[in-house]
Amino acid sequence: MKTLLRLEELMLFILGLYLFSLLGISWWWFFGLILLPDIGALGYLYSTKIGGVSYNLFHHKGIAILVYLIGINLDINTLKLIGIILFSHASIDRVFGYGFKYLNNFKNTHLEKLDN
Numbered sequence: 001m002k003t004l005l006r007l008e009e010l011m012l013f014i015l016g017l018y019l020f021s022l023l024g025i026s027w028w029w030f031f032g033l034i035l036l037p038d039i040g041a042l043g044y045l046y047s048t049k050i051g052g053v054s055y056n057l058f059h060h061k062g063i064a065i066l067v068y069l070i071g072i073n074l075d076i077n078t079l080k081l082i083g084i085i086l087f088s089h090a091s092i093d094r095v096f097g098y099g100f101k102y103l104n105n106f107k108n109t110h111l112e113k114l115d116n
Helices: 002-023 027-033 036-045 048-058 061-074 077-095
Strands: none
Touching: 002 027, 002 077, 027 077, 036 048, 036 077, 061 077
């Protein structure tokens, strides 16, 4: 089952690549921004709970899709880009087993408990 879920996330990452290609901007933007959603982990500097909440906000695909759709509706490429980056980042993270964080421990995710 874990392999099937990871393959599904890989396909969603590829969808993100496709959506990015429709923006018509340089691929350097994609590769330069793809790790930016991990800024949500900075909340862990304050506390595990704040870190879990901020990390999960930056890795929530529903929020990513909402931002992208607002960008489409308002025809704002920057919002489309933000949505695509958030979506693609969350998908590739899940390919590698990084999921939503429980609020008790960074290594305790909805997909699995991460090793040291």
